[in-house]
Amino acid sequence: MNRRIFHIDLDAFFVSVEQALNPNLQGKPVVVGGRPDRRGVVASASYEARKFGIRAGMPLIKGYHLCPQAIFIQGNFPRYQEASDKFMEILSDFSPQVEPAGLDEAYLDATGTENIFGPPGKLGEKIKERIKNELKLTASIGIASCKVVAKVASDFCKPDGLLEITPGDERSFLAPLPVSQLPGVGKKTAKALKELGITTIGELAETPVSLLQKYFGAPGVFLHNYANAIDDREVEPPSETKSISRETTFAEDTLDGSFLKATLRYLCERVGAELRYRNKQARCVVLKLRYSDFETISRQTALKESSDSDEVIFTTAHNLLNKALTEKQKLVRLIGIGVSHLMDSKQLSLLDKSVNRRELLNKAIDRIRKKYGFTSIQTGRTLPLKEILAAEAEDY
Ligand code: TTP
Ligand code: MG
Numbered sequence: 136m137n138r139r140i141f142h143i144d145l146d147a148f149f150v151s152v153e154q155a156l157n158p159n160l161q162g163k164p165v166v167v168g169g170r171p172d173r174r175g176v177v178a179s180a181s182y183e184a185r186k187f188g189i190r191a192g193m194p195l196i197k198g199y200h201l202c203p204q205a206i207f208i209q210g211n212f213p214r215y216q217e218a219s220d221k222f223m224e225i226l227s228d229f230s231p232q233v234e235p236a237g238l239d240e241a242y243l244d245a246t247g248t249e250n251i252f253g254p255p256g257k258l259g260e261k262i263k264e265r266i267k268n269e270l271k272l273t274a275s276i277g278i279a280s281c282k283v284v285a286k287v288a289s290d291f292c293k294p295d296g297l298l299e300i301t302p303g304d305e306r307s308f309l310a311p312l313p314v315s316q317l318p319g320v321g322k323k324t325a326k327a328l329k330e331l332g333i334t335t336i337g338e339l340a341e342t343p344v345s346l347l348q349k350y351f352g353a354p355g356v357f358l359h360n361y362a363n364a365i366d367d368r369e370v371e372p373p374s375e376t377k378s379i380s381r382e383t384t385f386a387e388d389t390l391d392g393s394f395l396k397a398t399l400r401y402l403c404e405r406v407g408a409e410l411r412y413r414n415k416q417a418r419c420v421v422l423k424l425r426y427s428d429f430e431t432i433s434r435q436t437a438l439k440e441s442s443d444s445d446e447v448i449f450t451t452a453h454n455l456l457n458k459a460l461t462e463k464q465k466l467v468r469l470i471g472i473g474v475s476h477l478m479d480s481k482q483l484s485l486l487d488k489s490v491n492r493r494e495l496l497n498k499a500i501d502r503i504r505k506k507y508g509f510t511s512i513q514t515g516r517t518l519p520l521k522e523i524l525a526a527e528a529e530d531y
Contacts, residue, residue: 137302139255140370141243142277142285143262145222146294148239149179149210152218155271164189164205171199171207178210182294213505215239218270225265229258232370240289242282244370259297279305281366286318305364310337317361319354327351336362376413380421381405382471388427390466399456400449402472405509407445408501410474416441417474420448422455425469434459441478445497448474 145151149167154160164184169175177198180189187202198205219238226233229252232244245258252258259276266274277288278299285300287309292298300308309317315325317336327350333339339347340362347355360366381402389395399422410417421435434455438447452472 137280138244138246140279140282140285141245141259142282142289143226143241143243143274144289145239146273146275147179147181149215150181151272152215153208154181160206164202166195166198166205166207167210168195169207169209171195213508218272221270222266225269226262229262232372234370234372242285242370256297256299259299263297281364282368282370283318283361283366284309284364287312287316290316306340309362309364310335310340312336314339319357319361324351376415376477378473378475378477379406379409380471380473382423382469384469385467388466388468390464392460395456395467395470396453398470399452399472402470403449403452404445406472406474407443407448407497408504408509410443411497411501414480415477416443416480418476418478419474420451420455421473421475422452422459423469423471423473424459424467426463427466427468432459443480444494448472
């Protein structure tokens with residue numbers, strides 16, 4: 136049976152979210168990435184800005200030279216995360232087979248849903264309409280019998296497009312397009328292919344697979360298959376998270392106990408926030424250390440009761456750290472913390488007021504961080520990390 140796979144990608148995502156919130160930005164050249172007099176690159180450019188040649192990944196200053204009248208904005212990641220969550224929720228109303236492929240893109244398998252939603256083109260229109268009404272955003276949708284063709288089709292019909300490739304037409308749709316349109320063909324591969332005299336996907340499809348394998352190794356087989364619209368990858372909804380971890384490598388190896396402790400605290404808070412975001416509790420805490428000679432150890436403790444509390448994770452991890460530091464007196468290059476054996480959060484006992492207060496405090500901190508960024512609020516114990524956090528905030 137012919138599969139009906141959708142690739143849905145939001146148009147000029149970061150910029151469009153800003154435009155939806157601020158109508159003054161609509162219809163104008165807008166760039167999200169930061170102020171042009173600062174170091175940094177363009178994250179997203181409105182289609183009006185693209186007319187001037189501005190592209191994602193370009194230094195902001197170059198964008199400014201191409202279009203000085205463009206409006207440059209810093210951007211606000213939590214807003215994009217929120218829009219992304221709502222986008223995925225809308226898609227999940229149409230099929231249980233939804234695979235997020237990025238913040239603003241997903242595959243959806245609609246095979247066999249005609250009885251409910253009508254033909255694929257109609258379903259595509261419905262999805263676009265809901266995204267438009269509920270998020271004030273436009274999406275482009277490609278529909279085909281396999282992932283790779285659906286993705287090329289959604290790129291091809293941008294912005295605000297809908298393109299269905301009829302079964303049997305896949306190869307002829309791909310053939311005239313430049314090889315750079317094929318997922319997996321970056322600048323380097325496109326250049327190497329050009330040296331072999333291959334510039335279109337059709338030419339790539341005709342090239343013997345043995346030759347592509349000789350030049351590109353195993354990826355050569357994928358290139359050949361994709362160019363011929365051969366792609367049997369399934370749409371795979373994300374599997375249940377089994378563990379959550381955060382780690383950091385130091386600029387300089389260290390044995391400074393208070394610095395290690397503060398870093399550990401920071402990482403535990405990140406892990407705790409992620410647990411609560413996912414409505415999970417953990418039964419096991421794992422500490423990872425890599426020493427300057429690259430020896431790597433991990434030590435773990437099972438918790439008596441499952442928890443999502445920063446405090447519990449940190450206290451457990453700190454005990455593990457102290458033990459590890461007395462075992463070995465070697466400079467530390469990397470520290471990491473993970474939690475595993477996850478289960479869905481249960482209602483905490485109302486009788487245990489101290490647990491409940493901590494829970495409320497963690498929730499309040501999460502809300503502030505969601506709004507203003509993770510580093511907007513620091514507990515006393517991560518204060519020695521001020522410099523690292525400031526650098527991280529700037530990178531963002
Ligand atoms: P894309 O879907 O590649 O780009 P886009 O949505 O801005 O534009 P379009 O799809 O219409 O071509 O990426 C989605 C978001 O990911 C984008 O809005 C910002 C972010 N992003 C970066 O931060 N840096 C990048 O280099 C790219 C390509 C995207
Ligand atoms: Mg996009």
